[in-house]
Amino acid sequence: MFELSVAMKHIRVKKRQTILAVGAVGLAVAITIVSRSLMNGSMESFFSIFFELAPHILVTPKEGEEYIYLYKTLMETIWAIPGVIAVSPTLATTATLAYEDNVDNVALQGVISVELNKVTKLGDEYMVAGDLYAIQNGRRVVLGQKIVDKLDVKLGENVRATFPDAKPLTLVVVGIFDTGVAEWDESVFVSLDTARDFMDEGDVISSINIHLEDPYQADAVASEISALGYEAKSWRTMFPDFQEAIDIETFSNNLILILVMVIATFGIANAMNMLVLEKTKEIGMLMAMGANRSSIRRIFLFESGILGLMGGIFGCALGYLVSVYLHSQEYTVTAPTAPQPIVIQFLVDPWDLLAFTLIALVLSVAAGVYPAHNASQLDPVVALRG
Amino acid sequence: MSNIIEIKNLRKIYEDGVEVVALDGMDLIIEEGEFLAIVGPSGSGKSTLLNMIGLLDTPTSGEIWLKEKNITKIDPKERARLRNRELGFVFQYHHLLPEFSAVENVMMPLLIAGVDKKEARERSITFLEEMGLGDRLGNRPTQLSGGQNQRVAVARALANHPSIVIGDELTGNLDSKSSDMVYDLLRELNREMNQTFILVTHDMKMAEKTDRILRLVDGRIVCEMLREGDGFVTRDLCELEEDHT
Numbered sequence: 001m002f003e004l005s006v007a008m009k010h011i012r013v014k015k016r017q018t019i020l021a022v023g024a025v026g027l028a029v030a031i032t033i034v035s036r037s038l039m040n041g042s043m044e045s046f047f048s049i050f051f052e053l054a055p056h057i058l059v060t061p062k063e064g065e066e067y068i069y070l071y072k073t074l075m076e077t078i079w080a081i082p083g084v085i086a087v088s089p090t091l092a093t094t095a096t097l098a099y100e101d102n103v104d105n106v107a108l109q110g111v112i113s114v115e116l117n118k119v120t121k122l123g124d125e126y127m128v129a130g131d132l133y134a135i136q137n138g139r140r141v142v143l144g145q146k147i148v149d150k151l152d153v154k155l156g157e158n159v160r161a162t163f164p165d166a167k168p169l170t171l172v173v174v175g176i177f178d179t180g181v182a183e184w185d186e187s188v189f190v191s192l193d194t195a196r197d198f199m200d201e202g203d204v205i206s207s208i209n210i211h212l213e214d215p216y217q218a219d220a221v222a223s224e225i226s227a228l229g230y231e232a233k234s235w236r237t238m239f240p241d242f243q244e245a246i247d248i249e250t251f252s253n254n255l256i257l258i259l260v261m262v263i264a265t266f267g268i269a270n271a272m273n274m275l276v277l278e279k280t281k282e283i284g285m286l287m288a289m290g291a292n293r294s295s296i297r298r299i300f301l302f303e304s305g306i307l308g309l310m311g312g313i314f315g316c317a318l319g320y321l322v323s324v325y326l327h328s329q330e331y332t333v334t335a336p337t338a339p340q341p342i343v344i345q346f347l348v349d350p351w352d353l354l355a356f357t358l359i360a361l362v363l364s365v366a367a368g369v370y371p372a373h374n375a376s377q378l379d380p381v382v383a384l385r386g
Numbered sequence: 387m388s389n390i391i392e393i394k395n396l397r398k399i400y401e402d403g404v405e406v407v408a409l410d411g412m413d414l415i416i417e418e419g420e421f422l423a424i425v426g427p428s429g430s431g432k433s434t435l436l437n438m439i440g441l442l443d444t445p446t447s448g449e450i451w452l453k454e455k456n457i458t459k460i461d462p463k464e465r466a467r468l469r470n471r472e473l474g475f476v477f478q479y480h481h482l483l484p485e486f487s488a489v490e491n492v493m494m495p496l497l498i499a500g501v502d503k504k505e506a507r508e509r510s511i512t513f514l515e516e517m518g519l520g521d522r523l524g525n526r527p528t529q530l531s532g533g534q535n536q537r538v539a540v541a542r543a544l545a546n547h548p549s550i551v552i553g554d555e556l557t558g559n560l561d562s563k564s565s566d567m568v569y570d571l572l573r574e575l576n577r578e579m580n581q582t583f584i585l586v587t588h589d590m591k592m593a594e595k596t597d598r599i600l601r602l603v604d605g606r607i608v609c610e611m612l613r614e615g616d617g618f619v620t621r622d623l624c625e626l627e628e629d630h631t
Contacts, residue, residue, distance in 0.1 A: 002498050284481070292466035
């Protein structure tokens, strides 16, 4: 394979040109890797923040039924599905809460606080006073911040819950949470037993929230549960705009990155063009020595391919190191809805390293096609004259 | 002796705005093992003829036979293969690949022919040693003198044991000492290996060291001289015009 040794020789001897071409591609790949790692990291943060309050899957009663009756069996079935990491049953109703002269209508939800916290992080991340877990012990309630504001109630005081057809209850305020999301901050949580007492219902629930290890498995798991006759919706079905926004963002970002790489490979095309011009006589001599047109073409394709591959590998290494460094710096941003600053993550997907090395290789070979073709079409007599 | 090259009514016309007749119906037979010089003024068609024999260019009409095979219209791939196996080229400028060392340059036609790298290296080293360049194997063209480079180029042309070695003003850039050295080398190889040498030259002194001199004017052979002992005899087709050289 003399073509390869000629190509390698050019690369080794023409150091400046090699450094420039490899540098341009490498930089583009590095930018791509860092940008993608930021994208992955942001997506990860976004997902985890988003799903701190939203379930991956919401299961509601069978068609025509008011409640999920055999919920313990159903929950066991759900737990048996691989990838399920949290299952939280809820019995929800509407209630009127009263404190002194203040009255407010709220969404009252009976939950198991440990399970709720696994699905929503409510107990860990959003409590501003008291304790979510305290609702498990008797007639106790945690309130959203908005309700606290309306009722003007404090921790440890009693509120009264009433509703037509419901059994009035007096509840002790044991916790206050603030999520920044209006829908949530207008809810109150009690234990499942308290909710059943209030509603005067048996051992039933109205919905189940599920969290999965991989949110992208939601559709598959949801359809598995739907097969049992229950209504199961994945987050994709519940929030269709969310996925669309992610897709558009990802697409436009990837498009820009590919364009950056295409521009960088112009550097290789340029270097190859210069090389063909500079090497005209030598190409003529190689032809005189018996190198045929496809051999000449191969020399320059190999060369651009190798430069691209070197650029890809260099860029991946650089991009990876920069990403790891930036990740270690734990830069933060604050968002109005987030109770704590969000740490910016840079997560390198190993597949990206492989994919963008290959993309750099393919684009570089493509960049070499035209100069290589020109070289192969030289007339040896004219080429030897120079 | 068998005919290694047979040229029949060969014409080459360049049409680049004006029509230029470079070869005007030439007939020529070259026998195996000949040591031949082609002389003539600039533009007489010497290099064109050489390019035809060297399979670098194609004629407008006429035929070229190499070893009793018509090669006038063979496809480019076969042409390249024949250049590699049957022909060796040495040009006025050595045209060595500047990034490669002397031995790597000599190896190149062997590698193109698909010879194993190790064997190619060994054979190339032998050639360079014969050329008196055994201590210059790893030097690049920029690290060698003009004469040394031209000897590397000769070694490269001979590396694949071609049947025909073509030299286009191969000593044109050398001083007389280097030029004699290269000439003696070729002569020796011609006698030892029975290789055919076709040399285009401006230099009559060089031409007179060969066995047969063809003089071209306006794309035709106007004079042919054959060695007889230390001198030359002209054939009857010789039209002795004034020299434009």
